[in-house]
Structures are given as structure tokens and as C-alpha cells.
Amino acid sequence: MKRSALLAFFALNFVAAHLFAAERVLLRENMDSDTSQWIGQKGDGSVPLFGQFIADPLGSDKKVLRFDKKVMGGDFFSKARFKAGKYRLSFDYLGTCPAKNCGGVIGISSDFPGRTTWLAGTAAGFPHTLRDSHQWQHYDLTVDAAFNFHLVLEHWVESAGAVGSVHFAGIELAALDEKGGVMAAGASTDYRNLTLESKVLQKPMRVQVYLPQGYDAKKKYPVLYWLPAFNNSESDALYNTGLGGLADELIAKGQLQPMIIVAPQADNSWYTNTASAPSERTFRSDRFGEGRYEDYLLDELIPWTEKQFAVDARPAARWIGGISMGGYGAVALALRHPTTFSRVGGHSPAILGAGRANYRFGEFVLNWLYPDAATRSVRDPMLLVKNAPLDGMQFWLDAGEQDFEILKESKDFAAQLKLRGAQYQFSSGAGGHDSFYWNEERLNRYLRFYGGI
Template sequence: MKRTRMLIIAALMSLAASAQGVNESRIVTDTILSKVLGVKRAYTVLLPKGFDSGDTRRYPVLYLLHGMWGKNDDWVSQGRLKDVVDRLVASGEARPMVIVTPDAGGGDPNVYQNGYFDMDGWKYETFFFTELVPFIEKQFRTGGSKANRAIAGLSMGGGGATAYGLRHPDMFCAVYAMSALMDIPDGRETDAEKPDGKLAKLTRSVIDHSCVRFVAEADSQSRERLRSVQWFVDCGDDDFLLDRNIDFTRAMRHAAIPCQFRVRDGVHDWEYWHTALYLCLPFVSRNFSAQ
């Protein structure tokens, strides 16, 4: 009898654990074969609690971009993304959402081509909008419209997220930029050692796609389209990119485009970007359309 009771208890515990597993957020990493880039690109996805429960509803989506020396799994391994998401969703401060962290480089920008823009031999922006977004949103029942799609990122990814929002305002309801590479800082315009190297190409692409200049040169029609996006810029007070972030927010103010700006205590590191998630996820949640 005692053995029977033990077996029943063990079976119930197993069932409870299985049910709990179904209802927890989970991380998926896979690749997509890109015809545009001619290679496979990795991506990591956080799927919210309940995604695998048989519910067929679509979820809002946040595209969360990594920095210059990073890759797709950085937000999970260094930013502790899953812990933050689970905590904020449980408290009601953030909505359940799908979060996608694609790979726009693979590591060292001197070795691997990096960047979120189209350049010679690396049409990443074309890949992102024509291949990655349609694939993700079909595969994971998410997004489907501007009202349920947001973008954010850190450093190079913060500049990429901002530039994507500026250049494709019909795609995103909200943009959150962390320590963003809005333009190249003064004195870092060229790579004198390897003027034709991958890092030099990346640097030129950032200059060519300056977020500050885009806003400053926007005509009245473009400015009106940009007002349909909710903007948030977040940069540390000791960050080497602070001046470029100030330049961007000044340009936005001059163009009468509402943009929240926060300068917090911190530098250009994962301590800052991890804490930024506690602002970013509630911000995009507030701007997704009501279910």
C-alpha cells in the first residue's frame, strides 16, 4: 500500500511538472537560410508562457537587436532576458510577447561582416524586412501589423533599431534605443589600419545611415509619419555615445517629434542594458494594441 501511494504521488508530481513546463516561457534558437545574404543566419526567440498550450492567438512581437561585437544569444546569456521577462509578466508590468533576437554579425566585426544596413556583400536590412520578419511572424504566430510590432536594441543595435524605425515607420509602433550608435562619435570616422576592412565598411554604413541627420533632413510629410511611432532613448551618463544620443533627441525635439529621453547612472555595458529591459518591456507593452 505504501509503495502504491508513493507511485501515485510520483506520478502526480510528474504531471504537475509537465504542466508547469508547458506554461513557462521558453527559449528557441534556430537558423534561417537567407537567399539575400547567401548564408544561414541564426536567431533566438523567447516564447511567452502559454504559447504551447494550444492557444492559436497571435502575440505582439519585439525585435531586440545586439551590439557590434555581439550575436543572437547575447540578450539571453548576458542580458538575462528570460528572468526579466518572466518577472515583469508575472507582476503585470509587461504583456506576454514574442521576443526575437537575430544575428547581425556573429562576433568580431574585424572578422565577420556586421551591421543592420545594406552594404557591399551584406544586404542585411533587405534580409531583415523581406525574409526574417515574414518568416518569424508566420512561424511563431506573432506581429502581423505595426500595432503589434516593436523594435529595440543596444549600441549598434540601438542605432539599427532607431534607423529601422525612422526608415520604416509603417512597420513599428514603438522604438526603444539603448546606448544607441546614432552616428559615429567624433574622431572614430575611419579605420586607418584597414580602410577596406569589414569594420571600416560597417563604420561607413553607420555614417551613411546617420539617425541624427535623417531627422534633421526630414520633410514635413516624413516628420508626420515619424509621429506615428512612440520613441524612447535611454543612455548612461558616462557612456561614450551620450553626445550622439543628445544630438538625436535634440533633432527630434526640433522636428516636433515626441521622444522620451532618459539619462541614467551607467556606462556602455551589460549592467546598464540588463536594467534597461525593466523600462523597455513595459514601454513597448503599453504601446502594443489592446487585445
């Protein structure tokens, strides 16, 4: 890690997130099993963890975490994401660095990576100093986190320090009450991982459902169908973005009506009926589900949801949205079924305009979704919007300022909505096709668009 990187990181990838577990100690890592509580700096598994659990080099019977590669960005991020507040963070540290600039760093980050506050390290300038004493040192820190965060472990790499010189053990994070005592965490966000046996797709389909705190089966709740992005699972779209936790917070503040959020398994299908029988296509390293995915969503998922949960089945209380491929699916499905949804969100939507084929699978997807002019006329949102009934629907189109082609397509689509006299809004902001744009503030805005009070 370079010194200039210690004060701030910028998030570049769509990320995972979570809230409190319902227990007194929120995170405990004894290094006695595996690295399942941790993930690399991009938050999607694409960056490996440059460390491993090993036997204590000083001979005790405990296991410890050792950073084992001298590389830039050897971050360990906790998969769990914790609310802003006061905490006790305790851990053991063993440093054996031969150089002054070598050693470990521990802190909290809003993202993978994101806004980062470093709590302790071996160099000057940290609130607490870690000692490279060649002996285990125990630390108890009080953390006053101003934002929702992941715990971050790091090591210096620009110095002459030898590989294997930084070790952590016995990490524990607990919430504190106002008097400084350890308190029980709040109720965990309610995510349900379920399976729907699809007849049209001839296989079980995973569904993740968020239920608001205090969910009452005797009431009726509006529902948001939240469609995953390309190569994202239903859990990536909902649990890993922390969307349910953000909804809990907004509901508690009186800014969002209690609502249900449903994220379906997508299989890179683009939410379209591409074949009468289910199969799979492969292009380079990407897999694309073929079959009646549109029929599955409309004819199976929605009725199943309304049967399983206390859903307000009126179109006025049924919303659909998503990011990237999910944004395309939301817009296309709403235009093809104009009386089904009342609020439609195309967030950085991959609308696939006629001229765009210059990304890794662009030409393949264009030819696959639009094999001829007749098929395109009933699938392309830019053509559908010219004639579809739009009464009763509200749209939100948005994209990052550096998401150049998708930004242009979103503006073009918004212009068509304006010509049709539709209810819509368009917005943009700093960022590209990444989590710097799809940050927590923007996810909160998305939620308020659908169910804001």
C-alpha cells in the same frame, strides 16, 4: 580577493543570465566532466576560470574543483541564473591553507560581478565558517536570496596561502518551499534556437526566439525585434541577458503584455546593406559581415517570424530595439522604414555622429558605413531624422552618464526628435557602456516601454 571586496562588487560588463531549469535540483556539479556550467567574473568568457577539475588529493575516486592560480578575482560564476527565493545549498570543502587568512568563499551574486552576498568563508564575519582542516567537510546551507542570482565560488589571494589550497566538490542547489522542503522549479523560460535559410545572405542565419509562458498559437502576440550589440550573438542579446526570464516575471505580475521577442544573428553588420553580395571584412581583430543585412531583416526575418509564430502583424504591435550597435540598427531601420515599427528603442545607441572616431574601430566603421556624402544621407540617423515621417512611432533614447560620447549623441538625436514634434522620451543614469548601466532594473524598464500595461 581583498577583504574590502567581500561585501560588494560592481558590474562592469554586459552579462549572461538564465532562470530555473525545469527539474527539482537546479544545479548539480559533480566535477566529473568539464567547466561548462561556469564562467569567469566578466561573464563573457574574456576572463578565464582560474581553476580546474582534478582527482581528489586525498585519494578518493571523485573529481574536485581546485583553484590553481594565486590571482586577484579567481571567481567561478554559475552560468545559470536563479530566481529570488529560498534554497538549499550543499557542497564539500577541502582547505589546506597554511595561513590564517587563506581559504575559500561561496556566495550569490546578481551579476558578473555584481551585488554579492557571501554565505560562507574561512575568515571572520561570514554567516557560516568554512574550516581549513585538511579534511573534506560537508556543508548544508539555507539561502534566502532577495534577488535573482548566480552562484559564486572564490578564493583568498592576498594571504600567504599556497596555490592549490582551496577545493570544492559535490555542489548542489535546490529550491525550497515555504516549509523548507525541496520543491520542483517553475517552468523554464521558453527560448527557441532556430535557423532561417537566407537567400539574400546566401547562408543559414541563427535566430533566437522567446515565447511567453502559456504561448497559444491561436492568439496573436506583439513582437519585439531585439538587435544584438557589437560582437554579441543572438543568444548574448536574449538568453544571456535573461531578457525572456524578466519578461516572464513582468507578465506574471501583470506589468507586461505577453509578447514574443526575436533576436537575430547580426555578424557585426550594423544592420545595413553594405554590399550586394555577402562577404566579410576584417579590421584588426574584429570581423564585419557585409551584404544585404537590412534586406534580410525586413524582407526575410519579419515575414518568416510572422509565418512561424502567432504574431500580430500590425505595425502597432511590431517593435524594434537594441543596445549599442543594436540601438543604432533599431533607430536607423525605423527611420528608413517609418511605417514598419511603432516603438523604437535606441539604448546606448552607437549612432556614430560625424565627429566620433576615437574608439577602437570608430574611423573604420565611419568610412565603411558612410563612404561618401550621398550614402551617408540615407544611413546616418542624425540626417535621416530631419526628414523621415515620424507619425505613429514612439522613441526612447537613453545612455549612461559615464558613456560620454554616446550620451551626447543620444541627447543630440533626442533634440532632433523634439524639433520634429515626435513622440519620444530621453533618460540617463549612473554607468557607462556596460552592465552597471544595463542592469536588471533598466532591462525591465526597456520591456515596459515596449509592452507595458
